[in-house]
Amino acid sequence: MFLLDLEFQFVPQHGTAHPDDGIFTITIPAGEYIVEADAEGFLNARAGTIDPLAGTVDPVVIIASGETTTMETITLLAGDIFKVDFLLGGVIDEWDAMSIGINYGEAEPPAADLNCDGIINVLDLELLAKNYRKTGPTPWYPIP
Amino acid sequence: MKRVYVPFIAIVLAFVFAFNVHAQTSESIWLTASTTAYKTGETVSVTLNAISATPIQGFTFQIRYDPDCLRPINAASSIPGMNGLPLPQLSGQVDGSYASTTPQIVNGLLAEIRFVTLGGCQTDLMLESAALAIRSAEGFAAPLAGVTIGERNINLNIDKEVAESLPAQPLSGSILPLDPPSTSQGVPGWALGLLATLVVAGIIFGAFKLFRTRSGVTQKMSPPSRSAALHIKHGPQAGKSIVINKLPFLIGRDPLNDICLNDPHVISQHARIFATNNDYYLMDLGGETFVNGQAIRKSPAILKPGDVVRLGKSALFVFGS
Secondary structure (H helix, E strand, C coil): CHHHHHHCCCCCCCCEEEECCEEEECCCEEEECCEEECEEEEEEEEEEEEEECEEEEEEEEECCCCCCCCCCCCCCEECCCCCCCCCCCCCCCHHHHHHHCCCCCCCHHHHHCCCCCCCCCCCHHHHHHHCCCCCCCCECCCCC | CHHHHHHHHHHCCCCHHHHHHCCCCCCEEEEHHHHCCEECCCEEEEEEEEEEEEEEEEEEEEEEEECCCCCEEEECCCCCCEEEEECCCCCCCEEEEEEEEEEEEEEEEEEEEEEEEEECCEEEEEEEEEEEECCCCCCCCCCCCEEEEECEEEEEEEEECCCCCCCCCCCCCCCEEECCCHHHHHHHHHHHHHHHHHHHHHHHHHHHHCCCCCCCCCCCCCCCCCCEEEEEECCCCCCCCCECCCCEEEEEECCCCCCEECCCCCCCEEEEEEECCCCCEEEEEECEEEEECEEEECEEEEEEECCEEEECEEEEEEEEC
């Protein structure tokens, strides 16, 4: 149920989404890509590596002309509310927890409403606590 | 006139310095303890203090401790509306975070953190990090800039002498439990596993004893001197004989039974055969069980060669040797 709520938050920049099952189909030119999944309040998942400090990029998704590549199903971890640097990857830490605490009982900011029930409360804090101290991006791979 | 003011200003400065020795800057956090000598088993109380001209909506701190010497109990903030956030703890580090929905001016005590002493030790408590939180324009918790950390180390001397039990002083304010992971509490994993096994074995043994008492029959599982078998008289396996080669012998629809019957009128654990005083008995476990056409309910029925056993509507056996 939790993930079904999330499906409607996803708006792919290119391609189409299937809100019934959370599958996205994106048509792109052949080439090498880094694929990322991200949602407000969640650690992102990334296929490939980016090192903004070293200035290096290592894509792992290779799209051949006329072929379809399928990514494995990924579950984003709830709790990365206050994203400092998307490229560096996030961490679910005390600042995310305090972002729930200072907005307790409110509906804003949406990133702190982790279960998307319209109110920031202890249920969101419980979700965060399960992933406390986890870091992103979560590795993500194409299905061979 | 200037000579009159100089001693006055000096006195005022001395007074201010004497009463603000801990408040190092206008916005700072520091750790204090009123006592540093303890006996084993006593409660250590340290306080996290702060002063800030800017109203805050939260604070966070991480205190490093030696898990062989101390075990954290809880923390409490008496600042109105400042609530502790229950987050998982690590062994050797107290990780405390508090938040309030309204901005608060702080000037003094932020939180009291309590530990219990575990044994004779010379050890330190170290305020590894701490910060005050404000609300950012986007609504997130963000660190208040320019906060310095003052006194961050407390040396503790814990005597191995065990203290007499004293009533714990009550905490005031929002209490945050600081339970460390179970592995840090000095009980090895194998001991927990052994304890769990003993508890489960005790429950099974107790249930077995209760079952024996209620059934009114002592079920000794030693087989009688004569062997026995069930001869199937009905269904796809009719004509087949099944030797009762273990006791108790379970019959039902569940595949884990000694005889598994795929019959909608047979329940998962339908009946059991056991032995006592050189005799075999059949006990109904909640289905419909008959011996020679007589339903058996609460009391087990003795089985003799030639007895016809029926389970449910159609499962039919003849007990024999």
